[in-house]
Amino acid sequence: DVKVTQSSRYLVKRTGEKVFLECVQDMDHENMFWYRQDPGLGLRLIYFSYDVKMKEKGDIPEGYSVSREKKERFSLILESASTNQTSMYLCASSLFAGSNQPQHFGDGTRLSIL
């Protein structure tokens, strides 16, 4: 069965810390995504990657970076965490563009920045 695993369900960090959120998928999917989910705003795309070492900015990339050194792993990095980055973060993966297959999501990481 399809599996997207996020390293933490809950995470508490302090302002100014460098924060790493990890995501691993076991489906050999080309595409991986990081979203931020806030009430009333739905899911907003931060970054996505369509291949190893390839990445594209989403709608809200400011304050974030990503890393994809291996096909199965996609990391989201908060370079210097701020309180306005307190949110739910969702990782997803999908097959290549052109496929009608949906995205598969992890359980999410609820991140609190104090």
Add this chain to the structure above:
Amino acid sequence: AQTVTQSQPEMSVQEAETVTLSCTYDTSESDYYLFWYKQPPSRQMILVIRQEAYKQQNATENRFSVNFQKAAKSFSLKISDSQLGDAAMYFCAYRRTSYDKVIFGPGTSLSVIP
């Protein structure tokens, strides 16, 4: 730019009754996919149903069906014989056929009343 709108932030339905969640989208493309995702409280987001724009027939998956009106750019979700387990956030989503990014609506929170 493509947008997805869900005009009902919250809905409720009696158990065993039928409910319809609304979704409209804006696009100039003729070929695309539409999805409904379900996110139960504190649980993983999963696909409920998908529709290819080139298909005139509305998609159905057991108790879930859609009313796809391409000219009106409308994609509503009907849940029949509602069950307690249907209580969740429901997100409508759009993706161009040969593109990776998915545009999500803001979501509708569905409550099921016993």
